[in-house]
Amino acid sequence: MSATLMDYTKEVPVVEGTPTAASLDEAISKPLYTFPKRNWFIGLAISGSMLLFGIITVTWLLWKGVGIWGINQPVEWGFDVVNFVFWVGIGHAGTLISAILFLLRQKWRTGIARFAEAMTLFAVLCAVQFVLFHTGRPWLAIVYLFPYVTQHGVWVNFISPLEWDVFAVNTYFTVSAVFWYVGLIPDLATLRDRATTKMRKTVFTILSLGWRFSNRHWQHYERAYLIMAGFATPLVLSVHTIVSFDFAVSVIPGWHSTIFPPYFVAGAIFSGFAMVQNVLIVTRKAFNFEYLITMDTIEKMNKIMLLTGSMVGFAYLTESFIAWYSGNPFEQFTFLNYALGPYGWSAAVLISCNVLLPQLFWFKKVRTSLLASFILAIFVNVGMWFERFIIIVVSLHRDYLPSSWRMFIPTVWDFGMLIGSFGLFFTLVLLFVKFLPSISMSEIKSVIPGAQPSHHGNGAHHG
């Protein structure tokens, strides 16, 4: 969008130019058929080594136990839970883009929805492994995380927020996976019909279940999509709400706060959009998808980051105010300790990355600059990671009893898990863009000019 004056009465086209349906199929499925560029291999090598570090860490962890991490009384929750909340938060953008923006009829989501959904899946996967491994003996986790009949006869505790979390995260992962797969079915069928090798053909034939593009099916399919979007929308809000209950329901100063649910949800969307932004910009460059993932889309994402970033900043202010206003000396001390304690530097990182820097998005120049968007999104991710670090580690390290105060010093294995999770995430993303259509072909075809009968406006699927 190079026009300086935008005409807001007119719908901005979702894709730029007038590509034909066939050329879109060609462009989107191209990475699947061509031998990847060197950059892809370099990326895979880097993320693969990070993943390997993670695998080594996990192996050592399983052998030795969680004592290899820096956690100890009173900081019993360290990087494990910080990373869990961080990744779950990132996972929120996908469903937000695919479900909420779908219900709001935001057509610009079309180009990025598939991508964002895949990122949701991968991010939730990264998150889940932290909770799984921090249980110490994950092979027994099924017994005490899920209501499974055991020899003890004791069931899980449905009154505990941690148990709610198990249900929320698992539901979220399953629903996201189903949502993603249902969206993929028509594309898999297209790929089946474009397949040139026998192997590809067999795989896509099985995966597409026999989809025939029948309008007798499309009819149910569209309704199912609408229903799923309708359910996923409150779900995505509930998941981070429940994650925030893990903290808010306890009586630790700095955690026991009713503002947590909305504050966490805003933060999740904030960090999720930042991560989508980062990966999107790289993909757009790597596969020349400039006309599908348009500058307009990127600008809109930046606007949402500006909004949610400001909401998060407002939440910080409210929390600090309430800490002072409550008159509770423990609460007041915790907040002073955030800023002036030994981890004060992390509060400075937090405020500058999450609150101050995103304010640059008020300028259209910044919003529409690829480089600026990319860098700011990285800052947001860093800031959001530190937000969780402050909430968890800094709240815990000085609790009620000064005699038990203790600094949390992460060990190399703490970083191993963190780096490994990034490795897992990016490896999965790279494999995804190579082996599956990273943009929904059937959806994007339905929004190009002339895709719909002339008496209707051209629009995305609706029910």
Place this chain on the structure above:
Amino acid sequence: MANSLYSIVATFESPDTIIKAAKAVRDAGYKKFDVHTPFPVHGMDKAMSLPETKLGFVTLAAAILGAVGMISFASWVAAVDYPLVIGGKPYWSWPAFVPVTYEIAVLASVVLTVVIMIVFFFKFPNISHPLHDTPYMKKVSSDKFGVSIQAQDELFNEKKVRELLQSLGGNVDAVYYSDEFINFKPQLFEPKFLLLLAGIAMASSAGGYLLWNKILFLPPYDWMMEQQKVKPQMVSNFYSDKFAMRQPVEGTVARGYIPYPYKDKPDDAGKYLVNPLLPTKQVLELGKKKFLTFCSPCHGNFGQGDSRLRGQFPNPPSLHSDKVRGWPDGNIYHVITNGQNVMPSYQYQVSREERWAIILYIRTLQRALNAKESDLQ
């Protein structure tokens, strides 16, 4: 390979023409026809006169099933099968079950809707439909819009159908299939496949049960159960007395504990201790409860020395003797706290308050069993 005719198909170039074609085919009275488009085309349901989809009812049923099922399960678990007091909350804390109930309702609705749609509405998975792998399918899966009129239709007449589709401007073709390879039913329901599924389900649940209930608790999988930490009853080589458990420092006083100063001095106890409680209904009820629990096995329900222990322990004297009736409260307090000869001390079982309440109850018994004439008035 071509044996029988499945359908006559035609492809069109634009969404407008396909809508027109769909309407024309419908108006010509064909029932077994279908429109294939690479993406949903607006207004097609109306053009094909398709009835409204009933998928929403499936979702509603699934949501209700999930919600009711989960809240009943959680209630049963927490309040019936294995009630545990957690955080002092009631067993059936239903508001705390709302989050899980909500999550399972969502999970059930989404998963069941999709599975039922795929299996019962689409009759999938079915990868050997006559239309698969035809040039027609390859076109409609990319950018063409197609109509297919099946040979099974009552009105079907190959020539007429061809003419109709041609007149609409379509690119007409025919789809044949060979009987051997084509399966109209979803393969999911073949008995062999269902049997396989049932087998897998049974094997995995049995395996899971064995794994999580038996194997993981046997060596060598229990290695983390032995941890390098000191437990109360263990031997420790670290301390010279070899006890892992430590004694409190001399002179330590437990919280809420007041040392008893009249050890071996019953008379002083009688002289200086005063019962702080009044014989209210509440106090007497507490006293009765504690007396019946701790004293009655030896002293009898009314303190008459009629032990219920059938000679397994020397019978104590009656508490209605002149001696005990004449004692100040402090003396009885001393006996409970300190014990007397073969009667052991009850200071660890019975709190100070409860001791005084018991004494008031004994006084009531004494008064009731040794009532004077004047008391009856």
